[in-house]
Amino acid sequence: MEFEAFYLPLGENRFAPTRATESPWDHSAQHGGPPSALLAHVAADAARATGAGSRPARISVDFFGAIPRRELAVEVSPVRPGRRIDLTEAVMTVAGRTVAVARVWSLAVGPTPPVVTELTPPPAVPDSSPEVLFGLPDWGYGQAIEWRYTAGSPEDPGPADVWTRVRVPLVAGLPLTGLDRALIAADAANGISVELPIDSWWSIPPGMTTHLTREPDGEWVHLACCTQIAADGIGLCHGELSDVRGSIGEVAQPLLVQAR
Template sequence: MNDMPDAFYLPAGDDAYEPTRATESPWDAEAQHGGPPAALLAHLIDATADPGTRLARISVDFLGPIPRRRVRVEVSPVKPGRQVRLSEARMIVDGRTAVTARAWHIATGPKPPADGESLRPPALPNAGAEQRYFPGLADWGYGRAVEWRFTRGDYETLGPAQVWTRVRLPLIAGEELTGLARTLIVADSANGLSATLPLGQWLSIPPTMTTTLLRAPEGEWVHMDCRTHLAADGLGLAHATLCDPEGYLGEVAQPLLVRQR
């Protein structure tokens, strides 16, 4: 991308944010990809959480196309609590709620006596690996704001895909990019990465996304092992297993509306 923006969002005061070109959807230059809004709502919910708690699950509902215009975010508690807490956030554009999110925080505690199953992702490809994008979409904002290094498949291959991702920009200008934001920025890409039908001929729309996290990633890289399954009646389900170089992070699930264009 020419002239990389400072961040995905620029603070505009009074809980408002200006989305930059880094949020740009591959299918509509005037709309946002779902990843940055999901990360922004998660980040702002997380800022209200009590010390000693960690975000364990977030469900994000996309109520329609998300215009790439100034947004305002409202955060409110749903179920306060010392051990578990449920919070809600709303992204409002032009007076309309465009995205909602609900997140559970769970209190941390002593380390259990067993760590559970170990899972290791493929090795990170070398820095010389060619950077590819969807055919015909070489300069779309969100795609350029993330580094993609495939370990299985690529943008031109249909079906399961494995890819290392590295977010190149802060979520909010002037703020450090957190591991939570780094994960949520890419989580909504699972269905596009593992599409089983040609995207130029078929719609594959996730109206909602749920991400469940064991922990936040260590370092800059998040690995996604993505698959899409299709039902006979026009629905689908995209799923991704998340890892960092140290091991397992969590899961992403997206139900899909699948229709021929």
């Protein structure tokens, strides 16, 4: 693996994206997964710094267009500080231009309640991975993650379920967190379950919203994804996120579906 990490830290919340962030649609742009994870990571660090015992429960990310694979900065600000409920915003800029904004709701953790939802594990991790994803053998984000399908396939459009394992750190020098692993993978849901051939149809998500009941245990995150398309070309992708124990949350993405 030639990648050290998705991002190299430059100090003062500035980062240099590596080729591990490379989008399959535009080699000069980043896939949405790594920027989403980076914004959430920095926002969650800021929320934890307040001393409250909380963790991210909802992460919404808006993309202001393609995110260039160039040096970027992240600025964090409190929106609704609180001991039990906290809302933090993280803004990503490239050359002074806003390219993505994330808002992270962090909720306080507490004693175990009298009712806890029973977990159902997804299918076991298969032994082999596809050699080529979406007919594209050489793109950074696709190589920086290990993919193992439990339903559907990368060659055929339609719903699909896949285990993912992130192969490199989000930021060089920092260990991967469960939040990192979940969000690096979550934005891939629409690509995994795309309904139309990607060489002739756009399927563009202007953002994503991820809800997490807990962070994943272990290295593997499972996505069970499907996409719906309305007659006027508006789509919705939904994915259930799980670890080896069972559900950890879900991701949803609105989609612009148009012929290229």
